[in-house]
Amino acid sequence: MSRSLGDYLAHSVGVDTHPEVMRFELAPADKFIIIASDGVWEFLSNEDVAKIVWPFYLKNSPELAGNAIVRAAAQKWRENDSVIDDITCVTIFLEVDNQTPKHEGAILKKAIINSCMDFEN
Numbered sequence: 689m690s691r692s693l694g695d696y697l698a699h700s701v702g703v704d705t706h707p708e709v710m711r712f713e714l715a716p717a718d719k720f721i722i723i724a725s726d727g728v729w730e731f732l733s734n735e736d737v738a739k740i741v742w743p744f745y746l747k748n749s750p751e752l753a754g755n756a757i758v759r760a761a762a763q764k765w766r767e768n769d770s771v772i773d774d775i776t777c778v779t780i781f782l783e784v785d786n787q788t789p790k791h792e793g794a795i796l797k798k799a800i801i802n803s804c805m806d807f808e809n
Contacts, residue, residue: 714782720745720753721780727773728757731764745781754779 722737732740740760744753757777765772
């Protein structure tokens, strides 16, 4: 499990201090990126999150999209468990421009970034 950057003490109980890193080349069909903690992905699939985000993408509201993801994840935790794990997400709306020269495997013209943490009960 990769949970903690630089937490060598937790390594003794199975936490990997090295992050899992992936690189993707963006295309015009890519509209947003969601980076979220395991508290989001425990009960929500990629498709669930995409369905939550899409209406907010159409309104250019990344903050509201992030809040909706957090609320949906918290609701799923309440339905499926007696505790709620940490729920954190970063919502990035993209405008991909193929005319911009490629830089490190990604082509971005504009990114609107919002970070959402916690939720209201």
